[in-house]
Amino acid sequence: MSTPSAPSASTASTGSTGSRLELPPEDRELSPYTGWTRAHWEATADGLLHAAWRWATPHGALLDLPGPPSASGVRSDGLEGYARTFLAAAFRVAGADGKDPHNWLERYADGLAAGTREPVRGHREGGESWPLILDLTVQGQPMVESASVALGLRLTKPWLWDQLDEGVRERAEEWLRGALRHTPAPNNWYLFPLTVAAFLESAGRGDRETARAVERGLELLESWYRGEGWYADGDGRAFDHYNGWALHLYPMLHAHLGADETLLARYGPRLSEHLSSFGLLFGGDGAPLHFGRSLTYRFAAGAAVGLGALTGHTPLAPGVSRRLLSGAVRYFLDRGALDEDGLLSLGWHGEHTATLQSYSGPASPYWASKAFVALLAPEDHPLWTAREEPAPSEGADRVLALPSPGLLIHSTGRDGLVRLHNHGTDHVRPHEGETADAEDPLYARFAYSTVTGPTAPGNVADNHFALAAPGGPFSVRRRVRPLGAWSDPEGTWGWAASWHLPVFPAGSGYDAPMVPGLRVESLTFARGACEVRVHRVVGAPEGTRVRLSGWPTGACGTLRGLYGWAPPMEEPRWERAPQGTAFSRWVTVPVLSGEVSGSGLFVAVATLGAEATPPDPRVLSADTTHVHLTWPSDPPVRVSFAPLSVTVGD
Numbered sequence: 001m002s003t004p005s006a007p008s009a010s011t012a013s014t015g016s017t018g019s020r021l022e023l024p025p026e027d028r029e030l031s032p033y034t035g036w037t038r039a040h041w042e043a044t045a046d047g048l049l050h051a052a053w054r055w056a057t058p059h060g061a062l063l064d065l066p067g068p069p070s071a072s073g074v075r076s077d078g079l080e081g082y083a084r085t086f087l088a089a090a091f092r093v094a095g096a097d098g099k100d101p102h103n104w105l106e107r108y109a110d111g112l113a114a115g116t117r118e119p120v121r122g123h124r125e126g127g128e129s130w131p132l133i134l135d136l137t138v139q140g141q142p143m144v145e146s147a148s149v150a151l152g153l154r155l156t157k158p159w160l161w162d163q164l165d166e167g168v169r170e171r172a173e174e175w176l177r178g179a180l181r182h183t184p185a186p187n188n189w190y191l192f193p194l195t196v197a198a199f200l201e202s203a204g205r206g207d208r209e210t211a212r213a214v215e216r217g218l219e220l221l222e223s224w225y226r227g228e229g230w231y232a233d234g235d236g237r238a239f240d241h242y243n244g245w246a247l248h249l250y251p252m253l254h255a256h257l258g259a260d261e262t263l264l265a266r267y268g269p270r271l272s273e274h275l276s277s278f279g280l281l282f283g284g285d286g287a288p289l290h291f292g293r294s295l296t297y298r299f300a301a302g303a304a305v306g307l308g309a310l311t312g313h314t315p316l317a318p319g320v321s322r323r324l325l326s327g328a329v330r331y332f333l334d335r336g337a338l339d340e341d342g343l344l345s346l347g348w349h350g351e352h353t354a355t356l357q358s359y360s361g362p363a364s365p366y367w368a369s370k371a372f373v374a375l376l377a378p379e380d381h382p383l384w385t386a387r388e389e390p391a392p393s394e395g396a397d398r399v400l401a402l403p404s405p406g407l408l409i410h411s412t413g414r415d416g417l418v419r420l421h422n423h424g425t426d427h428v429r430p431h432e433g434e435t436a437d438a439e440d441p442l443y444a445r446f447a448y449s450t451v452t453g454p455t456a457p458g459n460v461a462d463n464h465f466a467l468a469a470p471g472g473p474f475s476v477r478r479r480v481r482p483l484g485a486w487s488d489p490e491g492t493w494g495w496a497a498s499w500h501l502p503v504f505p506a507g508s509g510y511d512a513p514m515v516p517g518l519r520v521e522s523l524t525f526a527r528g529a530c531e532v533r534v535h536r537v538v539g540a541p542e543g544t545r546v547r548l549s550g551w552p553t554g555a556c557g558t559l560r561g562l563y564g565w566a567p568p569m570e571e572p573r574w575e576r577a578p579q580g581t582a583f584s585r586w587v588t589v590p591v592l593s594g595e596v597s598g599s600g601l602f603v604a605v606a607t608l609g610a611e612a613t614p615p616d617p618r619v620l621s622a623d624t625t626h627v628h629l630t631w632p633s634d635p636p637v638r639v640s641f642a643p644l645s646v647t648v649g650d
Helices: 009-013 038-053 074-095 104-115 141-155 166-181 188-202 208-224 242-257 261-281 295-311 318-333 364-376
Strands: 225-227 398-402 407-412 417-422 447-449 465-468 481-487 493-500 519-527 530-549 557-563 573-577 587-608 618-622 626-630 637-640 645-648
Touching (some): 038 364, 242 261, 261 417, 407 481, 465 519, 519 637, 530 637, 557 626
Antiparallel strands (some): 530 587, 573 587, 618 626
16 A cells, blocks of 8 residues: 655646746645645646746737647637636636635636637637637637636636626627537537536526527437446547546536536436546556546546535545545646646646647646636535545555446555556447557557556557468557456456457558458456456468567566467567657567467466566466466466356366
């Protein structure tokens, strides 16, 4: 179990050189793990806002932060800077019951007036007007930002909106209504017009158009709910951090702010159930799980934790919630997330291009503002007054299966490391085909963790299983078909399984036509620090090559072959990944190799963490459909395919 420590004040209050945040003294009595109190949260919000506002246009409608533009262009990026920082300011002021010592709301009121004066199409130079939401040349990005503007206005309505001239309110309403008339992307984007409509209704400006936007968003949300507190981000199987910072956040805030008991009764239990598993996805060092897209939003990963504490829909004790929230913010501030200007950089710790998507612009990281939803809990709330307790990952070793999303959470308390074994999520929409050039490393790998990131597409893939024709390139994993997941009630062991069609690039030898009947069935069994990885290949042409890779950690991970690999099959070779990961500039990846004709079974054991004791499982028997394993001090395990079954014990 991790023990509380007291990092130096300089470490706690700085990012990169020159980006110091002015924070109050730590309180290690109230917060033995992080030292942070509510005052630290307020100071962090103020510090981030002060740094960002240095780059505001004269009337504050655009915050043109330095850096390369996103695909939506500079003007849209400037709106993004305004909207996302406004969210932080709104949580800060609303949580203080309107007290605004830095006059943030006055600045945002001026910016609202200037931005909506003459909204523009395209990327016209000069001026401060916001791009129209219906302008397709800005990739729909203003629709995203409209939700932050609307939520900020709803949170601060008595102190900002109600004080505006009617002309400004009318212009702002007209701009916001563009979100109700624009077709969203087929995912969480439908919650943006819902949020806009909910604000307009709260301001007495509702009508059939706003009612339909709310109804449509909530209808789709129901269709995306998969169970166990997890939503898919659209009609596919994308399960990621958007659950917390979008799919739970927007509808629950809508219900909470409107005191809608019917909606709270529906969404509250789902949020609580989500947090019962999601709370385990933060490492003992505070790190959120590095998995899925938009990771540059960083500590926004804590939004659902704060929302649960605020609304009372959480299984986490208040001291646990604050430990997760404060730990996540400190994790990034202590590791250089702020650049020399005190701005959140585009990346993970610091800048990291592979973390980004094409829609990422200089102000994109400020969706991290969603973590400040915790500030809506007042000073005397248990979230701030309870003593910090250990994070769930700092307790006993834990394995938790989530059959609905097809995930297996796996943590070890001795080092606070968390792994996620992926047998159910991908980034393929239902209507999309499977092409080899479209593999997304942030979804396609078999495992992710709080201390490793996936390797870049041009490097050897970590945590991957692939096939290749003789002399050809290796396959990729695109659409994931879950086969099941289960963990014992005590959380000591569990498994998850899936299958996929290996997808090959052009010129691979297997690309056109595809090999009929070829498939890979995969299963991960977790216990303690041990991960047994079993892969069954069916229908492979003669001479097909096989490759399995492990954690991209060098000396802190192990991978050992147990069955099916080319001799000497026990030890891997180490391949270089010079583009590194979000955690390291340069890494090596352990790789096992083999060959298969027809059907074959391949078994390996992996560990992650310098403190992990290398496991010593042995194969008692195996063939193309099963493997029977034994450990010196644990019950034996039998894994069978056709049909799939996992049994523990004699």
